[in-house]
Amino acid sequence: xxxxxxxxxxxxxxxxxxxxxxxxxxxxxxxxxxxxxxxxxxxxxxxxxxxxxxxxxxxxxxxxxxxxxxxxxxxxxxxxxxxxxxxxxxxxxxxxxx
Amino acid sequence: xxxxxxxxxxxxxxxxxxxxxxxxxxxxxxxxxxxxxxxxxxxxxxxxxxxxxxxxxxxxxxxxxxxxxxxxxxxxxxxxxxxxxxxxxxxxxxxxxxxxxxxxxxxxxxxxxxxxxxxxxxxxxxxxxxxxxxxxxxxxxxxxxxxxxxxxxxxxxxxxxxxxx
Numbered sequence: 001x002x003x004x005x006x007x008x009x010x011x012x013x014x015x016x017x018x019x020x021x022x023x024x025x026x027x028x029x030x031x032x033x034x035x036x037x038x039x040x041x042x043x044x045x046x047x048x049x050x051x052x053x054x055x056x057x058x059x060x061x062x063x064x065x066x067x068x069x070x071x072x073x074x075x076x077x078x079x080x081x082x083x084x085x086x087x088x089x090x091x092x093x094x095x096x097x098x
Numbered sequence: 099x100x101x102x103x104x105x106x107x108x109x110x111x112x113x114x115x116x117x118x119x120x121x122x123x124x125x126x127x128x129x130x131x132x133x134x135x136x137x138x139x140x141x142x143x144x145x146x147x148x149x150x151x152x153x154x155x156x157x158x159x160x161x162x163x164x165x166x167x168x169x170x171x172x173x174x175x176x177x178x179x180x181x182x183x184x185x186x187x188x189x190x191x192x193x194x195x196x197x198x199x200x201x202x203x204x205x206x207x208x209x210x211x212x213x214x215x216x217x218x219x220x221x222x223x224x225x226x227x228x229x230x231x232x233x234x235x236x237x238x239x240x241x242x243x244x245x246x247x248x249x250x251x252x253x254x255x256x257x258x259x260x261x262x263x
Contacts, residue, residue: 001103008110015117038140049147058231065243069250071164076254
C-alpha cells in the first residue's frame, strides 16, 4: 500500500513538474504548481495516517493556506499582465528589470 | 488490504490519472477541469486517510475558490490568447465525470463501511484536536500564515490600483 501511495505521489508531482517546465502559458505553469503542492500534501497526510500524528495534519493545513495565497498572487499577476496587454507567456517575461 | 486502503488506492489512482491527463491537455479550460478532478480525488484521499477536516478545506479552498479564480482568469484572457487557450475540447460527460466520480467513491465506500474502526487515521483529523494544535503549539506559524494571507490580499488590491493608474 505504501509503495502505491508513493507511486501516486510521484506521478502527481512529476505531472505537475512537467506541466510547469514544458508549458509556456503562465496559467498552465501555475496549475502545475498546484498539482505539485497537492502531491506533497498527499504524502504528508498518508504519513500522518500511518504514524497517527495529528501534528503533520496541522502542517498540511498551514500548507493549504500558503498555497492558496501563492495561487491568488500568481493569478493576480497574470490578470495584471492581461490588463496591460502583455501575453501571459514565458517569452514576455524573459528579462529582469529594475 | 482493508476497505479504507482500497478507497485510498482508488482515489490515488484516479488523482494520478487526472494529473497525467492535465499534463497532456492543450486547452487550458480542459486542463483546469482535469486539475479539478485531481484535487477532488486528493480530497477523497484525505477523507479516507482519517482527515475529513482537511478534505473539506481542500474542496473549499482548492476545488472551490482557487479553481473559480483560475476559470475567471482563463475567461479574461484577451483576444488571440483567449481563442488559443479557451476551447473546452472535452466531452461534457467527461467533465461531469470528474465531479461525479469522487461523490460515487465516497458514497460507495461509506455504504460499505470504509470509515469504520479499520479506517487508517481514525479520529486523528478531528477539528478540536487540530484547533488545539494550531492555536497552541503552532500559534506562531498560524499567525505568520494569517499575515501572509493578508499580504496576498493587499497585493491584489495593489495590482488593481496600479493597473488603473
